[in-house]
Amino acid sequence: MASVNMADVKRLRELTAAGMMDCKKALEEAEGDFDKAIEILRIKGAKDVGKREARTASNGLVAVSRPSDSLAALLELNCETDFVAKGERFQELAATVVEHIIATRPADVPTLLESQIDGKTVKELLDEANAALGEKIEIRRFALLEGGYIGTYLHKTDPQLPPTVGVLVQLDEANAEVAKDIAQHTAAMAPKYLSPNAVPADVLEKERAVFEQMTREEGKPEAALPKIVDGRINGWYRDFTLLQQAFVKDPKKTIAKVAEEAGVKVLAFVRYKVGQA
Incomplete structure (x- = not known):
């Protein structure tokens, strides 16, 4: 086999997003022919798709499509490394799938995977990307909101990588500024529930049980337990429900108060962070 230099290996890796050793071996087998090396990697990738099923895809990106003020979709597409996540092919795949979600409105991920784009199922498109990029590629989740006014926000935790936090916020009436403010707040403060x-x-039962045990272990009087636990539950609500959280731009106001002053109601929200529940 012909010897290859690291510059050629790096170039092939940038073209294909395959692993360094796979690129080196493919170039050696192809005797330096880049087109042939790409084909070798494609064939190897197709053979290895099944082997990657047990591997963890904890990197990736979030993508959004918002064709109108009242319709938007959010997608989390996962891969194994940030190298693949910042690649053009991976990002194009995410854009294609999130647009397809808008067009077909599937009920869940299995339905989405079986739906077709230009004669191929979404699962087949993922398998092709899996083979070409040499990593496990999977759709973790998606959401679609329709009606009212929907604001969106994507956040990059690293400027060199695609967005890894995405938010949809649905209001009952159009107010772009408030929708943006609440979406950015949601990205930062990670509420779990609307209200x-x-x-x-x-x-709620689990949290109450934890607070009851905590309060007893602190030696509080039995008669005072219900009131103390209720107070801690209310504090938990302020931490984890969007409408009761203190607004990051003005902590003296809750999100509910911000919406009320703007004359709108927050109907729903979705927040995804890559790799988190």
């Missing part, structure tokens, strides 16, 4: 009423009963 206390939106907290599932089992979640």
Whole structure:
């Protein structure tokens, strides 16, 4: 096999996003022919797709599509390394899939994977990217909001990488400034629920049990437990429900108050951070 230099290996890696050793071996086998090396990597990648199923795809990006003020979709597309995440092919795949979500409005990820784009299923497109890029590529989740006025926000935690935090905020009336403010707040403060009423009963029961045990271990009087626990639950609401959080731009106001003063209601929100629940 012909010897290759690291500059050629780096160039092939930039063209394909394949691993360094895979690029080196492909160039050696192709005797320095880049087109042939790319084909070798493609064939190897296709053979290795199944082997990657157990690997962890904890990097990636969030992508958004908002064709109108009242319709938007948010997608989390995952890969194994940030090298692939910042690549053009991976980002183009995310853009294609999120636009497809808007067009077809699938009910869930399995339905999305079986739907077709130009004669190929979304799963087939992911498998092709998997083979070409040499990494496990998967759709973790997506959301679609429709109605009212929807604001969006994408945040880059690293300027060299694509966005890894994405937010949709749905208001009942159009107000671009407030929607943007609340979306940016949501990205920063990571609320889990819209309001206390939106907290599932089992979640609330678990938190209450934790606070009761904590309060007892502190030696508080038994008669005072209900009041103390209620106070801690209210504090938890202020931490984790969007409408009760203190607004980052003006902590004297809650998000509910910000919306009220603007004459709008917050109907829903979605926040994704790559690799987090």
